[in-house]
Amino acid sequence: MKIAVVGAGTIGLSWTTLMLAKGHTVRVTDPRPDLAEAVRDAVHEFVPTVPGFAGEAEELLSRLEIAGSVEEAVGGVHAVQENGPERLEFKQELFAAIEKAAPAEALILSSTSGLTPSSMSARMADPGRLVVGHPFNPPHLIPLVELVGASEREVARAKEFYLSLGKVPVVVHKEVRGHVANRLQRVLFEECVNLVEQGVVSMTELDDIVTNSVGVRWATVGPFLAFHLGGGPGGLRHMMSHLMPYVPAEVQERLADQAEAVYPLASNEERAARRDRQQLEIISSKERDDDVR
Incomplete structure (x- = not known):
């Protein structure tokens, strides 16, 4: 399978490593000037912690492609995993461009941690193609992927795709900002802050209590x-x-x-x-x- 990774920050680089480790060809694009070097460094760093993978980084890099634009990256691929900045207008323009350039049957997936698929897909001709596939960071290591989308067919296809990567995809049945895991994490962390600020426990004591x-x-x-x-x-x-x-x-x-x-x-x-x-x-x-x- 050929997969496009759009956006090579921490999450995009982690996805790239996992997808390469699962045997796919991965085409990465990002405007950062050090893209090729950043991907190589990340693969070398992350590979030892990819569950079930016992190979070497160099064998994975033979299936890595670097693309100079979004359109070049998504052409002819089976799936697109987007990991761009959390800015709504940027996402809307990006997904409209991805939809035009990617094959009609390609999965269009977003790692967004907070935005909803209905808001990001507002400029797409077929908004139902967009599915949120939100990982719990880092995706090459932590199993969860939260799936949110308007099309049952596309969500089901996305679920099969993530299962093939060894992930644990869970369907979120209603759009909600922040999805589920981050909302739970936020509530717990707010109380952690309160308890430390009130002097009930120190930071290290609270960490010991939770762990x-x-x-x-x-x-x-x-x-x-x-x-x-x-x-x-x-x-x-x-x-x-x-x-x-x-x-x-x-x-x-x-x-x-x-x-x-x-x-x-x-x-x-x-x-x-x-x-x-x-x-x-x-x-x-x-x-x-x-x-x-």
């Missing part, structure tokens, strides 16, 4: 499943009814029903055992690297 509690837990099961398992035989329903009076009763009912549908209570013992194994592996890994901060 030795919710960080370990959420890495294995996520917030809803964590509380569903923590509620014992009654699951999330029991947990919310006893410890979460701030959640309205009707919302508790809906969430408990959903939890029991997707995480049947009969299998919770097995899920808890798997959670414990994974958490112990994370803790053991942290202990081995304890001398690095």
Whole structure:
């Protein structure tokens, strides 16, 4: 597959490395004068941390192409991954140009961390072609890609594409600025700032609290499943009814029903055992690297 990467900042360079490591030909464009050197340096730096790749950087660079313009980069490709500046007017002009120059069946994807596909595609002839494929940085290492788009067909095609790269693509069903992961991160970080500013804990103490509690837990099961398992035989329903009076009763009912549908209570013992194994592996890994901060 031939893929165009438009924009070679940190995220674009990370995508380029991953796509090369997965065997694709990657054509990169960016107005930066040191583009070729920057890509080579990034591939050498990132390759050792690409999951499952045991080759050498030089073998990947044989499939790298440098393009002098957006139009040159996207011509004849199967997919375009855009990573330009987070400026709406710039994105609108860029996607209109990409749509005109790229093949009719090429995927048009954006790494935008905050803008919505409907706003960025305003100048496209077929706005449904644009799908947000927002990675959690750096994309060559962190599995998540959030998918947002107006066309179910294009979102489904994008999902298959990211799965082929070894990613974990998750469909976001409604447009929302910042998507999901960044919104969660923002809320948590705002409270981190508040606690440090109020003198409740120091910065390093707060980091230790997170990395030795919710960080370990959420890495294995996520917030809803964590509380569903923590509620014992009654699951999330029991947990919310006893410890979460701030959640309205009707919302508790809906969430408990959903939890029991997707995480049947009969299998919770097995899920808890798997959670414990994974958490112990994370803790053991942290202990081995304890001398690095």
